[in-house]
Amino acid sequence: MVVSVAAILKVAHPPLALAFTGTWVVYTIDRLRDIERDRNAWPLRSRFVALHRTKLIGLTAVAASAALVLGLRQGLATTVLCGAVLGLGLLHRRLKGHPGVESAYVTIAWLAVAVGLPSLAAPLSAEARSLLPWIAVVLAGSLGANALASSLCDAQETAPPLPPWLGAAGLAVVVSAAVAWTGPPALRPLLAVALAQAGALLFFRRNERYALGVLDGSLLLGAAVAYVSAR
Numbered sequence: 001m002v003v004s005v006a007a008i009l010k011v012a013h014p015p016l017a018l019a020f021t022g023t024w025v026v027y028t029i030d031r032l033r034d035i036e037r038d039r040n041a042w043p044l045r046s047r048f049v050a051l052h053r054t055k056l057i058g059l060t061a062v063a064a065s066a067a068l069v070l071g072l073r074q075g076l077a078t079t080v081l082c083g084a085v086l087g088l089g090l091l092h093r094r095l096k097g098h099p100g101v102e103s104a105y106v107t108i109a110w111l112a113v114a115v116g117l118p119s120l121a122a123p124l125s126a127e128a129r130s131l132l133p134w135i136a137v138v139l140a141g142s143l144g145a146n147a148l149a150s151s152l153c154d155a156q157e158t159a160p161p162l163p164p165w166l167g168a169a170g171l172a173v174v175v176s177a178a179v180a181w182t183g184p185p186a187l188r189p190l191l192a193v194a195l196a197q198a199g200a201l202l203f204f205r206r207n208e209r210y211a212l213g214v215l216d217g218s219l220l221l222g223a224a225v226a227y228v229s230a231r
Contacts, residue, residue, distance in 0.1 A: 001114040001223045003191070005135060007230035008186055012183065014115045015074060018190050021067040022082055023113065026089030028060045046181040067229055078120045085109050103147035110143045125184075126211045135182045138190045141176025145169040146219055149181045149201060153211040166204060180231065189229035196222030 006014030031038070031049045038046045049056060071079040088109045115136050124132075148169045179192035180187045200218035204210070 001110075001139070001193075001219070002118055004189065004223045004226040004230060005114055006118040007123065007138075007227050008131065008135065008189060009118055009124060011118050011122050011124075013121065015070065015078070015121050018067060018070040018074065018078070018082070019113050019117055021063040021070065022085065024063040025060055026109075028056055028088060030089060032060075034153070042069075044208055045212065069096070073105060074117075074120065075130075078117065081112055081116050081120065085112050095103055102151040103144055106147040107140055107144040107149075110147070111140060112231075114139055115187040116141070128144070131184060134179065134187055135190065138176050138180045138183070138187055138194065141179070142174040142190075142193045142219070145197050145201065146215060149204060149215055150211050152204075153206055153208065153215075166201065170198070172199055173201065178225055178226075189226040192225035193219065193222035196225070 002016055002019040003014045004130055005218065032053065033048050035049050038049075067082065071082045087147060089126055093213040110175075115132065119132055121130075152165055173194050177198065180194055196218040197215075200215050203214065205214075
């Protein structure tokens with residue numbers, strides 16, 4: 001997603017390494033800290049984490065060191081932004097559980113990375129700066145829908161009613177697609193992200209393989225198409 005947004009903003013060197021290492025740190029720490037609670041909802045992932053715990057800790061230490069260096073090289077604003085996202089990530093264990101609340105702060109964190117990091121990577125033209133609010137709205141719908149659907153899988157023990165929450169996720173994707181289509185022409189590539197996420201929601205299954213493979217995979221597919229279209 002970072003490179004897709006960077007392509008739209010015409011940022012020549014997107015901070016992909018920083019986004020990757022930072023994301024690795026946040027998600028792996030959460031997986032390591034919450035493995036017991038994850039066992040029922042995410043048995044395959046929990047088994048993998050338990051089996052490779054020592055290696056994951058080592059790789060996370062390396063990733064954290066790399067992210068710190070990369071963030072400092074990008075400047076104070078980027079370092080502060082990454083610190084804020086890390087703070088949200090460390091609070092995730094205590095905050096998660098309610099689909100609406102969880103999807104809201106996860107979406108904010110993703111937007112900070114996907115939109116914030118490219119926008120701080122290099123000076124933007126006036127046209128690019130004018131696109132930032134539009135990009136944030138489009139991605140908020142798609143990323144919010146993804147986070148909401150994922151949280152429904154995460155909360156399968158308490159089994160909140162699916163129709164209202166899936167309806168909210170679907171509405172978010174529709175809004176995302178509508179803004180991408182009707183907004184400035186530079187937004188058109190992001191339509192692929194919304195459509196890919198909509199396709200994943202059509203076949204929603206409350207299980208781990210769907211969440212990690214289809215739901216998250218659709219974001220990757222949509223972002224890849226958006227990147228190719230924006231270049």
